[in-house]
Amino acid sequence: MDSPPSPPGAGRTQRSSVKIGALVPLTRPGWVEAGRHLLAGLELAARDVNGAGGIVGRPLELVVRDTAADPQRAAAAVEELARLGVAAVAGEYHSVVARAAAASADALGLPFLCSSAVLDALTEHPTEWVARLAPAQSRGWRVYADFLLGAGHSRIAVATQPSVYWASGTRILRDHLAPRAGSVVELDTCALTPAAVCDELVDNRTTALLLLVGHPEPAVSIVESVRRDPRLAEIMIGAPAGQPEFAEWATLLGDDSAAIPFLRYLPERLGPLGSRVEADLRERLAEAPSFVAFEGYDTVTVLADMLRSHGADRASTAASWPLVAVEGTRGQITFSRSPGISVWQGTGTPIHVADRDPAEPERFRILHTG
Known part of the structure; x- marks a missing residue:
């Protein structure tokens, strides 16, 4: 797709700008709403960077490409962005897509800061070229497993679809729950209708069903079926x-x-920066911003700081991940090496388990903090 209008300050000659490629799912079968929030955060941060003088006086320009949740399309976009001379690549929401983009960036020697994808193995081998802002899946999903146990749930069912991401999540849950007398049964939604899923839940005497499936379908249909089944009240x-x-x-x-x-x-609670960004994102999106929008904002904030401090040379940027210490919207952002994680992993991101309040669905409740 063509890039959207450049942020303020990027109207000078194209040659003078510092370009960052942005990978975002903006069309189906990608999760379009997540992509819209991610892009809003990326664009707002670019605007703020340019409002503060850009990259040592040079405007920052986002070059946006729609991945549409397609790994091959994402890999091709990274190759195109490399030819266009971007200093780095940012973004992506879907883990399987981000993995393809990371492999391409690693092969080309192009720094890639992944905003939202959590799959532990973003690359097949350790790389200096790729970093990730969001917590790794193994960390977040273990927090979720602890929440389940604390809430009294040890017989868990997962409604699944074929995906490396869903399979990884299921494995993390099973490995964490098994030593604590918990069990996980998999329900293949490619073979089971929502009504049949309900029957399996009854037969297996499970107390919790986790939706490891696509949105809106089959997730919405499964929720509706379970909520309307008196056996599963x-x-x-x-x-x-x-x-x-x-x-x-x-x-x-x-x-x-x-x-x-x-x-x-x-x-x-958000601090002063987070609160200001939340207000700006709310105006830009015409709705409450999700955590994905904050991930987008923080991604560009980190890359801009690296480019100011170390220049736009790709090798210098890739070498500076361990030197990052940036104040983000949700706290201090640094990167480190973690066992089992093949990329530079962002640290300090808060994790909690939340839900929508039944008395006021627009309000979120914090149920557990990791």
């Missing part, structure tokens, strides 16, 4: 991947959207 529905964070979830499900716990990467 006491079962908890969960969505660790964060589907209930977005307004579309509440619009599609109404009252059924509430009381479905999910992982959320926001602090209990």
Whole structure:
């Protein structure tokens, strides 16, 4: 797709700008709402960077490409962005897509700061070229497993679809729950209708169902079926991947959207920077910003600081991940090496389990803090 209008300050000659490529799912089958929030954060941060003088006097320009949740399209976009001379690549929401983009960036020697994808193995081998802002899946989903145990749930069912991401999540849950007398049964939604999923929940005497499936379908249909089945009145529905964070979830499900716990990467209270950015994002989006929008903002903030401090040379940028110490919207951002994680991993991002309040679905409740 063509790039959207450049942020303020980028109207000078194209040669004088410092370019950052931005990968965002903006069309189906990508999660368009997540992509819209991610792009809003990226664009707002670029505007703020340029309002503060750009990159040592040079305007920052975002070059946006729509991945549409397609790994091959993302890999091709990274190759194109490299030819266009971007200093780095930012963004992406879908883990499987981000993995393809990371492989391409690593092969080309192009710094890539992934905003939102959490899959631990973003690359097949350790790399200096790729970093990730969001917490790794192994960390966040273990927090979610602790929440389940604390809430009295040890017999868990997961409604799944074929995906490296969903399979990884299932494995993390099983490995964490098994030593604590917990069990996980997988329900293949490619073979089971929503009604059949309900039957399996009854037969297996599970107390919690986790939605490891696409949004809006089959997630919405499964929720509706479970909520309307009198046999399952006491079962908890969960969505660790964060589907209930977005307004579309509440619009599609109404009252059924509430009381479905999910992982959320926001602090209990935002500081001055976070509060200011939240207000700006709310105006830009015409709705409450999700944590994905904050991830987008922080991604450009980090890259801009690196480019100011170390220049736009790609090798210098890649060498500076361990030197980052930037104040983000949700706290201090640094990067480190973590066991089992092949990329530079952002540290300090808050994690909690939240849901929509049944009494007021537009309001979020914090249920557990990791």
